Amino acid sequence: MDYSENRPIYMQIVDHFCDQILRKKWTAGDRIPSVREIAVKMEVNPNTAIRAFHYLQDEGILYNERGVGYFVSDNAFELVISLKREEFIKNKLPGFYNDMKLLGFSCSDLDELYSEHHGEG
Amino acid sequence: MDYSENRPIYMQIVDHFCDQILRKKWTAGDRIPSVREIAVKMEVNPNTAIRAFHYLQDEGILYNERGVGYFVSDNAFELVISLKREEFIKNKLPGFYNDMKLLGFSCSDLDELYSEHHGEG
Amino acid sequence: MDYSENRPIYMQIVDHFCDQILRKKWTAGDRIPSVREIAVKMEVNPNTAIRAFHYLQDEGILYNERGVGYFVSDNAFELVISLKREEFIKNKLPGFYNDMKLLGFSCSDLDELYSEHHGEG
Amino acid sequence: MDYSENRPIYMQIVDHFCDQILRKKWTAGDRIPSVREIAVKMEVNPNTAIRAFHYLQDEGILYNERGVGYFVSDNAFELVISLKREEFIKNKLPGFYNDMKLLGFSCSDLDELYSEHHGEG
DNA sequence: GTGGTCTAGACCACC
């Protein structure tokens, strides 16, 4: 977890979970680690971990079985994809696109820019 | 000013000032409107406006003459460009690029995606 | 805090914090008192205290963990030393030195002058 | 005049006048340039120049003959010396001395430090 | 609990 970043810790956990799902590390029906395990592994306050679980539960990506744990929903993959796609197009694309143009870059520059500055990271 | 946005008001003012400089509306040596004028025009508290002025003064983009007002530095344009370029490449590009790839888009899709969803906005 | 002095309150707080670091009262990784605690202890408005924290954060001397507090950076001591040294040599020394010469004092007089007028103060 | 410096413009003018007197450029009975001449030469608002004249008049260093101009008082040199000496010892010495010690310098270092960093300035 | 932001309004020095 990056405490100095602007993004809230619990959203960084959410992002991490979505990544796991998008990369098929976690698939429908999988039981995911408990709140306590997550909190310990990520060195985070349990309250903070809970917020991430609740967020994903609200979105229908996880579901909870009382006394057992949290599980990946059947349609988690599709939900994550559509959620991310919508966020990407509505929130991230316009700002990024305008900045890009204002700074004199074009879409075809991006691959090169990325590999140049973050290629090995 | 967009109060619902995540970005603080004073940073939105900073962005606006940078825009003015990038678009050559304000050039080296120009006196920019007073704190009070900005506060009235943008409908914010003078203290909020001052925070934007201070931020840009720290960056060397503006300078102050006591009792007279704020002025655009000689190298303001270059400073803004390099500041924005650095922020773009270091902070915005990697997250955007990774999301883009993860969602199955490529750089050549961006122009189309943008004009489709934000073309007339 | 000395309200009659020319130096702003928040810079007096900054000076005090730097002193703590120079005197090794606060060392790398220490959590320093919260904004509210400082404000109460020094009898200033929390906003005034925050300005001091932000100043030192910008200089890299403190860093912040959201919801937790402010901490002393690893290289805080070196940063304070170099900051103070630079300020001393660039800003304070020339004016002082010129005054000293103009008034007919020499460096070897200083110890005596000081102990005579401020020795027991 | 240095508009970016902390010291007020009118005090910078005062300092300049005192310098002239200490260096015997201006001596008792000399008529000094008019407010307007000073304002033009120093590229300063006439009001600002006037404040400097008034300050020195209050201290007894200058006197005014209505319709004629400002003149250097008979005891101007002694007044400036004692004024500066007092200010030096009371206000400047203690802060400077403490900083010097805290940064690990001693009086005997000053000549070298000065000539090294400001020798040709 | 932590800090971050914003408003409203005051007072000041300076030009």
Added chain:
DNA sequence: GTGGTCTAGACCACA
């Protein structure tokens, strides 16, 4: 007129 500082108090997100 200009900006600089400080206070008081509010609301918010985050841990």
